Amino acid sequence: MADLTRLVENEVFMAFASYATIVLSKMMFMSTATAFYRLTRKVFVNPEDCTSFGRGENAKKYLRTDDRVERVRRAHLNDLENIVPFLGIGLLYSLSGPDLSTALLHFRLFVGARIYHTIAYLTPLPQPNRALGFFIGYGVTFSMAYSLLKNKLYL
């Protein structure tokens, strides 16, 4: 267990673990937001989901799409598309021995940018608010990927 104790003592790794957990919890919140809008607006995609609002033809009118629900779903998918690279590249970056303050700057910028992206998407704020959130997160991930490949490339 000695190595695990040491991994937990590694500050960059612990910082990555904390920020990754926060940004993943934020992403999971999107599922709740989708469920909330589906239930309050009575907008469903599966016939079995709206049986409590009526049966047969009466239920079919709830099988529809709604701007608000689709907006949350797009924000959720965009999260997935951007948080997956952050998790993979960030984990490997954390283990590659970067400077603590540089690593913290990357993690904080990413998490802040993704939270800002969600707020800009769901409000919605006028562009380029959402684009800014997107590109900061994107740039941070590429910066970690570049730092990894420059120093540690093994092909």
Place this chain on the structure above:
Amino acid sequence: MADLTRLVENEVFMAFASYATIVLSKMMFMSTATAFYRLTRKVFVNPEDCTSFGRGENAKKYLRTDDRVERVRRAHLNDLENIVPFLGIGLLYSLSGPDLSTALLHFRLFVGARIYHTIAYLTPLPQPNRALGFFIGYGVTFSMAYSLLKNKLYL
């Protein structure tokens, strides 16, 4: 290599590795299910995929959507949205030195809940079967995130 040997000797990490591999293999099965329904029901989205069923106008009639295919695709996307947080949070949780029996309870509940979710989605079973599968998996992931952030927060 000493540390890797020790990581492999760590029972919580090995349990996580086993359950993560199982739930990811289950998720990959969804691609096969989509391909199966697309081929047996002749429902395609890309023109190049149905050239063997006819060319030109004759092929275009296969470019359509189908309830069954869309259902599998929704189940697949829901898997992605929930398994990605489990992978990230679960890996960090496994390395944070939890009690083995507590960790096993988390991993088993999650994998069981996701398999149940897939069965409930594809059959489809009446609600709240699918919702139950979803919320058990969701709760397990949040429980690991809470345990991580409570003990190891480093911001």
Place this chain on the structure above:
Amino acid sequence: MADLTRLVENEVFMAFASYATIVLSKMMFMSTATAFYRLTRKVFVNPEDCTSFGRGENAKKYLRTDDRVERVRRAHLNDLENIVPFLGIGLLYSLSGPDLSTALLHFRLFVGARIYHTIAYLTPLPQPNRALGFFIGYGVTFSMAYSLLKNKLYL
């Protein structure tokens, strides 16, 4: 920090880190491709994204779908569905102490197959080019999962 130094000295792990970073960077490129086609073809899904092309009724005509954009989005989603299992299973496989040359064969085949899949999807090349790219990547991931579960199963 001794363990981290050793992890970085582990050749299989470093090879995994390099290939995972490459395939994730490739996946991130899909976001740029979507943005490129949306801007050059003036095809948007959010009203706030096309205000610079006109306001009110004038802007609404840009809220539409486009074959090219949808094709890039499908390729992106397929990447997510396949790269997530590769990341999870590949990381655990790398830590399970496989033979270096076997591991390299897996990583190279996967990354090559996914790049080929993207080219076949976006060009588009006639089938079975895309299916070939898909199934090689799929098979590589299952081969790593099988090797993990056979040797290291802990349930």
